[in-house]
Amino acid sequence: MFDRKPTAFESCLEAASENPETEVVHGWIFRDGAWRTHAWCEFADRVIDLTASSHSMPKFDFYVKNRVTPERCRRYTRLNFFERVAETGDFGPFDKDFFFAETSEKDPLDVLGA
Template sequence: MEFREQSFAAALEVASECETASVVHAWIPGGPGYVVHAWAEVDDAVYDLTESNHPFAKADYYARFGVQESRIWRYDRVTFFTLVAEHGSFGPFDPALQPLTCAQEPPLASTASTD
């Protein structure tokens, strides 16, 4: 996968319409290393509007794109919108995801989940 800045706005779109959504920012395999990407999750479904207008089964999406739990930052909806207001952007928020958009070996998420 290539870096897609619009993935952050797309994740916000899903979160704004679904009260139970979580937003995920992650390093995923792409190009010669990893790229930063975002999507939304509702239960066991992944909504990545940069890939499809239809949900993916979470296990299938993670397998297809090589998503590793150790390289994700998951935000519950309230935390996500609080960070949007604080940062004035749709992400990424964590310093481990900035200012890079790609890396050979990105950092692991030590305290990634805010659910």
Template sequence: MEYKEQSFEAVIEVGSECEDCTIVHGWLYDGSKWVLHAWGETEEAVYDLTESRDPQHRDEYYKNHGVTEERLRRYSRVEFFTLLGDTKHFGPYDKELFFATTSDVDPLKK
């Protein structure tokens, strides 16, 4: 799995078009390394435009990508667009948790 910087830009479209979406920044695990990524989600679906224009089942996406709650940050649409406007960048916004684009070491144990 490669770091896809465009995932952070892609969630702007998701947040603009999906009124009930939450914007998520998180670490994905491919079995050998951790990769920083961004996506939109509802309770049931994930919208990751770097993979597909179609919604993906949230539980399957989390399982397939090694997503864990403690390695992500969620933002409401209002929070996300406020941070975007205030910082003039797409994220990630939590620089302590998201200290790099990839990591060979568990981000919680850095």
């Protein structure tokens, strides 16, 4: 049987389940020369990105490395994330207009006119 790796969006379910202080973030990150939709969890000044590591990392380092800015993100409380997953049967991204593609060669804020 084929064992596929969970997407970043799916991985947030595990991270959010383990820490009641977690906030789920869907955002645009810059990686491998393009803007990509991605998801991770945050608590305090730490980021949990299970697609990168099983350990948390400093939020500042994650943001700098991936060019994360608040304008490129959508945030969900842990409870709101669980509710949306239950309602939609999907792990995200939930804001389909903001996350208009999986990747973008152009800065998504320029594409959206934000």
